[in-house]
Amino acid sequence: MTQKFTGRIAPASGKLGILCVGLGAVTTTFMAGVENVRRGRARPFGSLTQLATIRLGKRTEGRSPLVREFVPLADLSNLVFGAWDPIPDSAYHAALKAGVLDKHEHIEPIADFLKGIVPLAAVFDQHYVKRLQGTNVKPGKNKRELAEALRKDIREFKAKHGCDRLVVVWCASTEIFIQPGPTHESLTAFEKAMDTNDPSIAPSMLYAWAALMEDVPFANGAPNLSCDAPALEQLARQRRVAIGGKDFKTGQTMVKTVLSPMFKARMLGVSGWYSTNILGNRDGEVLDDPESFKTKEESKLGVLEYILQPQLYPELYGQLYHKVRINYYPPRGDNKEGWDNIDIFGWLGYPMQIKVDFLCRDSILAAPLVLDLALFFDLAQRAGLHGIQEWLSFYFKSPQTAPGLYPEHDLFIQQTKLKNTLRWLMGEEQITHLGTEYYEYGGEQ
Numbered sequence: 001m002t003q004k005f006t007g008r009i010a011p012a013s014g015k016l017g018i019l020c021v022g023l024g025a026v027t028t029t030f031m032a033g034v035e036n037v038r039r040g041r042a043r044p045f046g047s048l049t050q051l052a053t054i055r056l057g058k059r060t061e062g063r064s065p066l067v068r069e070f071v072p073l074a075d076l077s078n079l080v081f082g083a084w085d086p087i088p089d090s091a092y093h094a095a096l097k098a099g100v101l102d103k104h105e106h107i108e109p110i111a112d113f114l115k116g117i118v119p120l121a122a123v124f125d126q127h128y129v130k131r132l133q134g135t136n137v138k139p140g141k142n143k144r145e146l147a148e149a150l151r152k153d154i155r156e157f158k159a160k161h162g163c164d165r166l167v168v169v170w171c172a173s174t175e176i177f178i179q180p181g182p183t184h185e186s187l188t189a190f191e192k193a194m195d196t197n198d199p200s201i202a203p204s205m206l207y208a209w210a211a212l213m214e215d216v217p218f219a220n221g222a223p224n225l226s227c228d229a230p231a232l233e234q235l236a237r238q239r240r241v242a243i244g245g246k247d248f249k250t251g252q253t254m255v256k257t258v259l260s261p262m263f264k265a266r267m268l269g270v271s272g273w274y275s276t277n278i279l280g281n282r283d284g285e286v287l288d289d290p291e292s293f294k295t296k297e298e299s300k301l302g303v304l305e306y307i308l309q310p311q312l313y314p315e316l317y318g319q320l321y322h323k324v325r326i327n328y329y330p331p332r333g334d335n336k337e338g339w340d341n342i343d344i345f346g347w348l349g350y351p352m353q354i355k356v357d358f359l360c361r362d363s364i365l366a367a368p369l370v371l372d373l374a375l376f377f378d379l380a381q382r383a384g385l386h387g388i389q390e391w392l393s394f395y396f397k398s399p400q401t402a403p404g405l406y407p408e409h410d411l412f413i414q415q416t417k418l419k420n421t422l423r424w425l426m427g428e429e430q431i432t433h434l435g436t437e438y439y440e441y442g443g444e445q
């Protein structure tokens, strides 16, 4: 039996400040998108919090309210935005440079709003993102001092904009791969490493630490380790703050986590999965550096292993060859093309192939995820759900989980988990899809 939620959800009144780390393609597409929606100029397609309904009770009851009418979420009119970036461009100039949104349709009409969002100086070190150079960077004698400066930014932003609550979302570049080590094991070791400028402490971890110290939830949209380490999990629990990540699940991996459960459900074997991408935005340029790519690669590779469970089905998935490539190709800009070639086999071992060619737009897919994550992390915090928010794994390529648990990657298991969490929070029955009550053999319910 599931335990009842006995807490209380504080109302979503007042302003919610969304502080994004990074003011690049994803962040500007998100912020400009929300503003266009607020002004009635566009629709928030892709956002579960804005558009999805949730079924309550039995199928015969016909109760399917909008998610945002079922759970208390911050209203779009109450959102305030801020960001940090080592590149000093305002959201207006950053959006134009990113080239995602149409200048005349979605940027110029809200130019005043976008020009008002100017990035705070970043905690940035080129060692962790080789292909970037920044001028809007905080000085500091060590990592502790830099992290303290971030805390001050958070406090000042809150006061300046009269926010009731804040959420921080990492939408900045992918950092180099960092193996979790002794400095990430405990909070004491982590904080000592900040004092001694240990290279294992990346800027993304300092942002996470600063947010947690200010009791602000932190969601990580990139594959960097960031808050996915015992030290910061400990801090989140101690301070009773919500955390989660990693890496927005948008294009190719979203498709992968839909197709691979289908193969497994039908007991079809997979002998090979070759995924390649061409991408021409700044993210693509950063990922062209092998050290940043390694971080992304780890995040993209894991999903098949977990979904297909080769240890349980060695003859179906034990020999699977999985390869992921990202190629930086400037002419495409943000309009990524992701190809998948999947070699499968069925009855008696006969081979078949599936080809997917996804002509997507990276930031168009990611922007609604930033919105949903900000609203749901704020809900989690108001409901007192602290620590790792695994119910939001729906949004992530490498979901953070409690120690000892493997992550659920199947998109529809993740969706069920998310919706059941909302039902649980609001005291509604879980939906198990058993459905015996609709048939005579179900007996009395």
Ligand SMILES: NC(=O)c1ccc[n+]([C@@H]2O[C@H](COP(=O)([O-])OP(=O)(O)OC[C@H]3O[C@@H](n4cnc5c(N)ncnc54)[C@H](O)[C@@H]3O)[C@@H](O)[C@H]2O)c1
Pocket: 021, 022, 023, 024, 025, 026, 027, 084, 085, 086, 087, 098, 122, 123, 124, 125, 129, 132, 134, 170, 171, 172, 173, 174, 203, 204, 221, 222, 223, 247, 248, 249, 250, 251, 281, 282, 283, 286, 362, 363, 365, 366
């Ligand atoms: N778009 C997607 O579909 C998608 C999916 C999953 C993950 N992501 C991740 O989201 C992130 C953002 O993607 P994007 O397309 O907006 O990239 P982008 O390059 O356009 O923007 C990233 C911004 O972060 C800034 N930045 C780098 N280090 C920083 C630091 N230490 N502090 C503050 N700002 C910093 C950069 O200057 C840049 O402006 C990337 O890490 C990307 O891998 C994107």
